[in-house]
Amino acid sequence: MAHEQALTQLETLLGDRLRRSDAERAAHGQNEAHFPDALPDAVAYPKTTEEVAAIMRIAHAEAMPVTAYGTGTSLEGHHLPVQGGLTLDLSLMNRILAVHDADMDVVVQPGVTRTQLNDELRATGLYFPIDPGADASLGGMAATRASGTMAVRYGTMRENVLALEAVLADGRVIRTGSRARKSSSGYDLTHLLIGSEGTLGIITELTLKLHGQPESIVAATCRFPTVEDAVNCVITTIQTGIPMARIELVNATMVRGFNRASNAGMPEEPHLFLEFSGSETAVEEQSAMFEEIAADFDAQDFKRATRMEERNALWAMRHNGHHASKALYPGKRILATDVCVPISQLAEAVTAAEGKARELGLEPVIVGHVGDGNFHTGIGFNREDPAELAMIETFSAHLAETALRLGGTVSGEHGIGLGKRKYMEAEHGPALVPMRAIKAAMDPKGILNPGKLLP
């Protein structure tokens, strides 16, 4: 068996928190997307930074690949140990270490999930707004530079991580950043680790910015004759400067999925799902301004949800989009693409996605965080059918090219992982040279999540 010597040392270190059963390996080798399963040789469950450091020292000495694992919700195969070795499951590192309410920050271990954190924070009047839908771990969210529905107002993980602790490839423990709100001291290793997908270090602690729970929150929906009308309404709304808390596009196909999966009983037309937050007067002002703009784009059925239960039901339905898509494609997996463009190019990008899908005979789900210029196209496929795999490949490549042609990026929030390495050259060109140099400098043996991010 590969890496036998390293694994024996790890067993001594971790006892029964090193698992080598087929069931454990299989559970950590699956994925939601279209990638073949890839199993680790073993799964380690560290509880402390010191244990992660000891694990990395062993892995480094034995040149064993190490792949970090949060909740396994990646859509780009980040957590798949394609070169075997060790999966580092961080789910036992799930303690909230300190809440500094006066400074509006919190220190957490990487296995804490976002709903766990917000449950803990409820009494403080503060919350952590970044919400990618899945109840992901905060370490995984930082590692993939995640965002989601609230990014239009609060930014992404990029804007909401103040400081990190990380274990490097050789087991060295570093701290980056501080609890000060700003700093001009040294290279920004915090942002280098955010989005590095476990290829430069293992995040073992995060200091996150918190935000005040808004005094008033109103969710709303309205429907539009066409996706283009909805998108153009979004563009005008953002350009007008209305500080939207959420503004999400849902096309007619997605609404059909909601109706099937959760009996939503909605008219099967394109919708925007919205949220306004702030003081009561601010919320009134914002929603009135929005309604006026929406009317110019022939919006109808502006419905408000003010009670928390109604709002939660609305966003639960939206977050369930990936699963609701499966109701449209029984027995199939869902490709969930992810591109982001400057907002002025959003209508063209969405139209191009729809056009290409129709050309391929597909009826795609389109949903997205359109206030940021970010949207997803969902297409059902059979992972066992080479023709269908080729078809989603063609579609994805077209969308990536379109995003780059319009001045955008091949991933707004899902990351590169395995699936998008092939577009890295087109997006970054010569900038891949320093990226590779940094990877080689920080992980000379190439043991941290090998086979991901860099082509």
Place this chain on the structure above:
Amino acid sequence: MAHEQALTQLETLLGDRLRRSDAERAAHGQNEAHFPDALPDAVAYPKTTEEVAAIMRIAHAEAMPVTAYGTGTSLEGHHLPVQGGLTLDLSLMNRILAVHDADMDVVVQPGVTRTQLNDELRATGLYFPIDPGADASLGGMAATRASGTMAVRYGTMRENVLALEAVLADGRVIRTGSRARKSSSGYDLTHLLIGSEGTLGIITELTLKLHGQPESIVAATCRFPTVEDAVNCVITTIQTGIPMARIELVNATMVRGFNRASNAGMPEEPHLFLEFSGSETAVEEQSAMFEEIAADFDAQDFKRATRMEERNALWAMRHNGHHASKALYPGKRILATDVCVPISQLAEAVTAAEGKARELGLEPVIVGHVGDGNFHTGIGFNREDPAELAMIETFSAHLAETALRLGGTVSGEHGIGLGKRKYMEAEHGPALVPMRAIKAAMDPKGILNPGKLLP
């Protein structure tokens, strides 16, 4: 003469835009702070990215140091070519390349200054709010991760640069980021270059986020019995969540400087200088809330400045603080320290600064962007007097230690440059190892601004 071969090649490339006169060299070897002058062998004035790339190819081949120069307003000696070689003066690269008002971004060359940019933007209804006081170049501001009075509302350069073009040590031209508002594609080279102080690459183009000019702006001042009262008022204001546009501390000594330098006629007591912005109702709401908080801390003389001329005069006076300090210390230079702490620690940090200054027999100017936990202590000194140099060294070291002890950073916005390299080990410890590895990977010959940032 050193680097003769390289300089001859540069003369062929640039003609009279390579300057070797004593006057040019002296003008680029001065500094505002306490560092000895350091002269380059020559000064180059490139006009295009291609010229910067050609210069770097020559410098790289001949192992000649290259130090980028914006407007020379650094307070930490960033622009001093302490190992000689070439100063790259970017002032001729001062074109605004594209204003995308629909996307609220702008593409500029690095020599564009912030007032030049905002003058150009006036008609669009958009502006670039980052305001470090000096009319610095935007390339220099990015390279030092600058911020200033508006950071409490809009963030720093870290939050407001979307994309960069840079020339690496070997002359390779890279682009980082894109005009999309977010991305999960690849290592965040944009943030690695921001704050890298010209040691990893030369920034040759910046894409910056713009913001809507607020509908209404009101500036205000009020005075407090003690600095502690003023600071505690700031802490409560920030914790209450009032979205301050600016909130600046000015101690009694600074007010005396304003009175001497510009006949301000202000009571010589601690003040806060404030700005509220937003819709008219929001501004009213915010300033009323602030006045209520301030009253709890015995504030008096709450004075509003609504007309643009009054507001501009107020901020011009504040920005002139460094020069007004000189009126208090005739014939001397001013040490302007710069630390940043979590806001809950601000009162303790300011008190420690005052205490240490009094212990040394000094009466310091204290000003700062206190909404971020960032403040400056100004002390006059004679650069020719070793005892006074030792004294400011003692004071600075105490303040740096205090900031780190309180969970902060040795520089909130001025950067490391020459002056703060000695504190890098204390602040970053083992994180210096990857910082050095990255520097070595990206600039193996050590030609980019040698002697800065890393100890």
